[in-house]
Amino acid sequence: MFNRNKYPPLKMPATHAEIVSHYIKHRRPDFACELRYFAEPIKFSEALLRAINAEHEGTRFSHQCRLGKNVIPDTRSSLISKQAQLKKVTSFAELYEVINSSMENISGAGSLYAYDTALRLGTFMKLPPEQVFLQAGTLEGAKKLLPSIRARSVDLLLFPRVFHCLAPAEMEHLLCSYRDHL
Secondary structure, rough: OOOOOOOOOOOOOOOOOHHHHHHHHHHHHHHHHHHHHHOOOOOOOHHHHHHHEEEEOOOHHHHHHHOOOOOOHHHHHHHOOOOOHHOOOHHHHHHHHHHHHOOOOOOOOHHHHHHHHHHHHHHHHHOOOOOOEEEEHHHHHHHHHHOOOOEEEHHHHHOOOHHHHOOOHHHHHHHHHOOOOO
């Protein structure tokens, strides 16, 4: 499993450059490893189930530990019925929209689960996010850097220049992981 909680502490207060450096050195490798798992060449139906189930080797990812017992089975039913539509999307934003709209009526399936599911499936489909998607802790972190932010996704270039060395998915990950340091 991925060592999400075994990182050396970041000294406080930290500059933006120190936060980026800490992320690149300590968290990026595990995040990249996680994404490689979802990029493995398997059947689309298997990749979809991996994305929905939110686990690796029988352990649920931390973002989805608090999902209610019916969320994953209900999401599975909803997204399996949309398989043909999902296969046809051509961008991450379109993929996210199909997944998010499919989860709208599933109690307990919030925007974080929708984003994480889209990221996992998008990794398999080679459709990375082109923008930084904001939900939950990521939105909290983004508001510290861009206080007037209202959009649900933003261009990476709106953030301070020191963050531009990251991919949009990495920036989303950093904003959530380091929201208390920004």
